[in-house]
Amino acid sequence: MNITEKLPDQIKTLVDQYKNSELTDFDYLIGESGYIPNNEEILTDIIVALSQGKNVLLKGPTGSGKTKLAETLSNLFNQPLFSVNCSVDLDVESFVGFKTIDFKEGKQMIEFVPGPLVQAMKNGHFLYIDEINMAKPETLPIINGVLDYRRQITNPLTNEVIKAKEAFNVIAAINEGYIGTTRLNEALKNRFIIIDISYLQGEQLKKLIKQNTELDDDKLINQFVQLSSDLIEATQQGKVSEDAASIRALLDACDLSGMIPPKRAILRAIIDKLEDDREKEVVRNLAETLFE
Template structure:
């Protein structure tokens, strides 16, 4: 959802140094809580459904605080070495290369671990001394312990809807962090976001938001995720490219949400109801 350039590393990390503030509108006191936690050296845990704006929020906070942002997309193969660093062969030499977490600690950057519960618990244990009063990162392979540079901040996010016994943060990790709960924004804020990100007109954005809200109210086991703001923006971008709103909704919303034939049929029927052409023509 960001228009800012990113440079990806082989560890799935990206660095962002925005020149303009990423578009974000507060829905509560989340900005005040985040900035207070940052000033006190407290780590932050963002909880909310996929595509509701957690990443964009962190980008906006990094801009406001004047800190570089290093983002890591967590996954179940992520190792401690991926975060901290490892020795690599370069020519005839073996050299140490910092991982994204170590770079953030050294440089005083914000380190954002996106969907942290996807990482193994033996990997996230390395966060403990950073998340409490010590603000330190032990690097066993170098035999050193780094003190976090001024300006360092640790931020993690996850989707509570995917929590399970196997995919959850340890209580000892949670209690080192300040929690901020996220949900989908109100219709007026979400409509403005869709317009801003896609360039679509307000009436089309309002239709897509209304449709997205209807999907979120569904009570069906066939949908693992409901319509995020992200998919609404994607549909609006297709409309800007010339597709009808119904074609765009089928391709960018209904299609990605499910492979179940029955659920897909139901979503397409909803598209006809919520995004129907008043002339009776089909998209």
Template sequence: MLEHLKKEQINPSIIEEIKKYRQKYADTADTSQTSLRYLYYGKEIWEAAVHALLCGENLLLAGSKATGKNVLAENLARAFRRPCYNLSFHINMDASSMIGNDTFRNGEVVFRPGPIYQSAVDGGFCILDEINMARNEALAVLHSVLDFRRTIHIPGYDQIPVHPATRFIATMNYGYAGTRELNEALASRFVILQMPSITQDNLTRLLLREFPGIKKQFAEQFSGLFSDIEKKCESGELTEKVLDLRGLLDALRLIQNGLSPYPALDMGLTNKTFDAYEQTLIRDIITTRISKKTESTTIFS
């Protein structure tokens, strides 16, 4: 991961601070060598996020879809070489889902730790995904974990101090169905990083890494296609339903597997909206980038 940071031209002094952090908490480091599925591209965002975590802050990544919030969170955990725990929030989230609850084991009632507890004990990075999906009442249990107290109180068991290496990284989409305003008391416990949309150049780099067999000219065309759709969404001509980076990647996997480009793009992008006018507009955008005569074998070498 540090090699990736060097390629992103991250300030060398920041990389040295990460190395010092790794050495300081080497006894609890995550030594797994599994490769990350995606890498995050963006020098300014990388530097801001790393500075926040080095200062011991909790980090909230806010932004629209397809901005790489979860990718960056997982990349940060790998860069700092920490165990990573994921917690996806929903409307029925309660304290036991986050901290842990009682369960039976070998005829005895024992405590089964949740992601927050495990992160606090192991010195891990806990990713609080879509934190504004849960009710603010349920999130109150996090207050003592995220502020200067850095403790978890477990009724009937103990009060656990949070490991000094532990960091909490939350993500949120603002304005989505099912989301709500983040409580001020909770928001004040984070530094907030607004995530920008991926640039066309960085998306090309992502496609070339994810699909080693794709020809560069087509990687540029597909990243341009995504950029064109994004501009239409910004101007209000399309809804954000069709701005789906995961859908573009899915379409490319289908093409790589032999499906013709147009049916694949329909499945990955066009059909994400059920409005006939929007579908026609998306197909027109695709036509400007990808010829109807193009075959899957032309795109991948």
């Protein structure tokens, strides 16, 4: 039986629309399509979860396409995507907004400027929280009520109780074990459906390179696909960090190699981004074995 046969018609339409590449560019806030999943089940499961109003946590290494997937989901659902990029400096105002002084009819007034969380909730749009485990633990509890059955928040700056519109959804991304990250507490993690996102390999990666770079030399494309596989294996063996195996960096190298020698493209796009000299040497050796 086809995997989508048991799904409701609305969800089947979205899955089929993606598979048939019938995606359209909408308003500038809506993400661009283009994510290629490792298998159909990943896409189907995420669409089902979002269609049921559940929050989704994308878990995967850096450069594996988590942000691109969020943008593709925004495109599929025709839903604007408001984003929060987490860091150790992230505070409550980064989520809910801030107060500012304004002048109206010659009078000084205090205005509240809504942040991405408030805008997404009030408009019933998607909120994307990138690298959620980089935020300070004391900042994240403010969104607990947003992520559970209450779907609401009391704005600490205005005391307004904000209830999310029905179409509001949260998509978050996490890169476990990365420098500067912390473990998500169980209360927060339990509010998400968790989807593992791995690096693309083989034919899917080849398709991604052809669709997203200027490289059209099949021999070179196959060599870059093999390089990616070798880098992923080196990552699993602890020889290089996940940065070295980033698909984003690989695509940059493919683009550059259309104009400059591949080994120099790899140097600029991958090797020079690494901090450890031993890691640089591993990547350099792998490139030497594949490219002339």
